[in-house]
Amino acid sequence: MARMKFLCDAERCIECNGCVTACKNENEVPWGVNRRRVVTINDGVIGAEKSISVACMHCSDAPCMAVCPVDCFYKTADGVVLHDKDLCIGCGYCFYACPFGAPQFPQAGAFGLRGKMDKCTFCAGGPEVDKSEAEFRKYGRNRLAEGKLPACAEMCSTKALLGGDGDVIADIYRERVARRGSKGAEAWGWGSAYGQPPKGAAPAAPAGGKS
Amino acid sequence: MKRQLLWVAAALCGGLTLTACMEVEQVSSLEKQAGQTVKRDTNPWSNEPLAAGPKWNKGDRTSWEEQIKKRQLAQHEHRRIYQ
Numbered sequence: 001m002a003r004m005k006f007l008c009d010a011e012r013c014i015e016c017n018g019c020v021t022a023c024k025n026e027n028e029v030p031w032g033v034n035r036r037r038v039v040t041i042n043d044g045v046i047g048a049e050k051s052i053s054v055a056c057m058h059c060s061d062a063p064c065m066a067v068c069p070v071d072c073f074y075k076t077a078d079g080v081v082l083h084d085k086d087l088c089i090g091c092g093y094c095f096y097a098c099p100f101g102a103p104q105f106p107q108a109g110a111f112g113l114r115g116k117m118d119k120c121t122f123c124a125g126g127p128e129v130d131k132s133e134a135e136f137r138k139y140g141r142n143r144l145a146e147g148k149l150p151a152c153a154e155m156c157s158t159k160a161l162l163g164g165d166g167d168v169i170a171d172i173y174r175e176r177v178a179r180r181g182s183k184g185a186e187a188w189g190w191g192s193a194y195g196q197p198p199k200g201a202a203p204a205a206p207a208g209g210k211s
Numbered sequence: 212m213k214r215q216l217l218w219v220a221a222a223l224c225g226g227l228t229l230t231a232c233m234e235v236e237q238v239s240s241l242e243k244q245a246g247q248t249v250k251r252d253t254n255p256w257s258n259e260p261l262a263a264g265p266k267w268n269k270g271d272r273t274s275w276e277e278q279i280k281k282r283q284l285a286q287h288e289h290r291r292i293y294q
Binding site for chain 2 (some may be wrong): 072073074076077078083084125126127130145147148153162163164169172175
């Protein structure tokens, strides 16, 4: 087994926010904390709009782990980056270190009071007894311990968001791009996101639609 | 003779004083590496599978990985639909 990773296909993401909702619902994430979010660039520009679902990328060399002053982060045998909320002091160093803005801090109370950090766990829970109430309250559901993949990836309607072993999902994505006709720019675009149409067939996307 | 002893004593005192200015070498031992503080999480394959859900042998990492790989491949719609 290599390492658990997420991969988002920007050509397929339709910005439905199904992954965000699935994550919120599965882990009962409180208001103000977004473990996953959909980022859109060139919003409204025909042919140039792209969306991507972003959460913790479970980095191989995670900067959050490097900067944490209380060393509350750890990596599981599958390469999932998790943290211990009992050790976290909510200093926010990890937030500044993370290039993806993954660490989230509940802000309940006066004077910008910051709570303990919360982030995507790849639905792998945390350092509590697996599938226990304490684990669910602190970290959310432990789907890996149930033999399942993260809810966001499994709920994705267009299968834009892939989750799992880095090698396996990279193979899926590679094959997908090859079907699109991977000669550079032709590999990209909504019209080819599900494979190239047979020769002589009508184009998959209407003219003027998303590229 | 007395003067020489004074010089030696002064040199020793100077040497001892300077040792305070030394920088202690910082070695990254295993205990100091990131992720060494938290050690009490368990592996997903050490759990009993749910009654209704994917199956693997409790404690067997290989069987857990096999079933999760099948689940990962189910994300591939070409394989899911055409095979």
